[in-house]
Amino acid sequence: MRAPVSPQLRPLLDRRLVVVSGKGGTGKTTLVATLALAAADRGLRVAIVETGRRQQIPALFEVAGPGGDYEGIRLPEGPWAMRMEPYAALAEYLQLQLRIPGLVTRLLDQAAFHALLDAAPGWRELITLGKVWHLEQARDRGEPVWDLLIIDAPATGHGLTFLDVPGVVIQAVRAGPLRRHVEWVEAMVQDAERTLLLPITLPEELPVRETLELVERARGEVGIAVDRIVVNGVVDEPLRPPLPDLAERLAALPPGGAPDPRALVHAFVHRRERAALHREAIETLTHALDLPLTLLPSLESGVLGVGPLRSLGRALFAAEART
């Protein structure tokens, strides 16, 4: 069941930009927090960029109160946490481009401009990637301000829309500063030295199918590097080596009493079937992709707080060492 070894597998944190992508409920944000904490613990200057409507990372680090949002805040453990606000990023970009005080505010205050932006596709994704590029480029006395940027990519039903946008804009915009800037962004996305797409999935049928589609498009149209898949919430066998007829033996015992054999049968069979389902999904991934899998265990309680994030990080990097 072990995934094939890939000789050129680089350490996960040895990049400038890691885009964590997965459906809602896969543990994407938890993985982002885990990676950021591990990076900060190794002394890296790391920034987390969230793209959802609500900032979730500070709460995972048990930071109460306002989380800094677009301006960002420094978490006690070191990582910087910010949430993308497309309108704020757009204002920042226009200000940098136009350098005419007041004009940008007037523009963004226009109801008509807002109506256009509300309906227009793609610009939110584009400005988000643009801001990430800006952060990646930022220098302080010649040194990068950030060693590592971790993006919590939007959980869309359409997989890669977020990363597709630069390619689309390059086709639609023929010339001018916008096109030049988008080319820079696309170059960053496609640079395998700098950038990694890290898909996270659950070991179930639908998420696995979507992950296969994601990887295909990442390698095709988008051209972003993928070097492993994180599989979260893997339930393992209840007994190793298995006792094939245990459920029947438990069911044969007189019901009732404590412990009630009927409850034991239910929990045992449920666990065994979940484990079998997960094994099949993992085999599907292994056969369909020539990528190593990083398997994370199913956690008994929801991860919240720095301690649990660190143990998850240990599990993650132990799994990485095994791949």
Place this chain on the structure above:
Amino acid sequence: MKDPEGVLGTHRVVACVGSGGVGKTTLAAALALGAARRGQRALVLTIDPARRLADAMGVELGSEPTRLSAPVLRELGVRDGSLAAMMLDTKRTFDELVMRFARDDATRDRIFANPIYQHVSDALAGSSEYSAMEKVDELVSGGEYDVVVLDTPPSQHALDFLEAPERLVGLIDSRIARHLLHPAMSAGRVGLRLFQRGTQPLFRVLEKISGMGFLEDLSEFLLLFEEMSEGFRGRADHVRELLFGGATAFVVASGPGAGQVDQALAMAQRLGDMGASVEGLILNRMRRWPDGADGSSVASARPGEWVGLAEALAAGGLGEADARRATDGARRCAESYLLQVKRDAETTAPIVRLARTLDGFVRTVPELPRDVHDLVALGQIEAQLFRPEGSGDAPAGAGDRT
């Protein structure tokens, strides 16, 4: 007290909403199956479902509904009613809308050839959601079905589809479009430079960044779309009436995950604010003990009783070492399951309370050990959804905790 049967019987559309991964598609199919079993002509309209479930139901992706065959319906216990399923291909549907609303073939061809349309039609704010709502409207108006169960689109923000028609019309109607368009309209030509350079700082700004060609393409795109705005606006009004005029019941689905519960609560809130009618809540993939199994016995069992279990297994023919190992394994599974049952009831308690406040139904569907992709499993889900509230062992007292 409301129940799923009554809600399906009194609405033309039942929209199943919830965040990703809560099993909306399966629940929508099970609701439609329940309606069909109760004699209704039901249609489930779904977007990108699990392929194996679709295979089991014998339907394919397309823009027309497929009726389930008589043998399949019999297998599902449907006698008087009927069940059809449809998987919407939203990309094609938007092109169809353009074909319908374009004034003539030349306009249609210009739209299809416009570089902006080519690149953005898939992504145009809510265009797939808009297409889905169009289709629902069409199917409801057709009168072929008593009830259409809608599995809502997997958009980033799960309720965006409700506002998609308005936003699309907003784009076409917006004053920026008028600024861009009117000089050209008075000139009676398309493709002209559509704004007065140098007079309007707004366009100077945009032009400076985007380059000339892009704004020309955008102007043409908006101009061509404005010709169709009457068609879009008319349909958008229709769709709004359908969604918020009492014909549509919303059912909010959630899994036991804390994030899913938060999202479900936020969605119910937002639906209420929009004037939609939330008639029920479904808790899917809940861990719970089956009827008759005493889960609390796992927690109350004393060490001696676990030893007794090992002895009973040994007496049943297992070797002593295996019997001990089996007992440890069964105990680990049961204790872990017990913890999950308790946690699921706690995380979902706010939803049970909300259902009481809204006077809607609440139903609990247990997590099946396997994915739902055959008709037997779908029938099991249906049975859970339609059994009366409080029967069996729904999470006891989950709603009474404060």
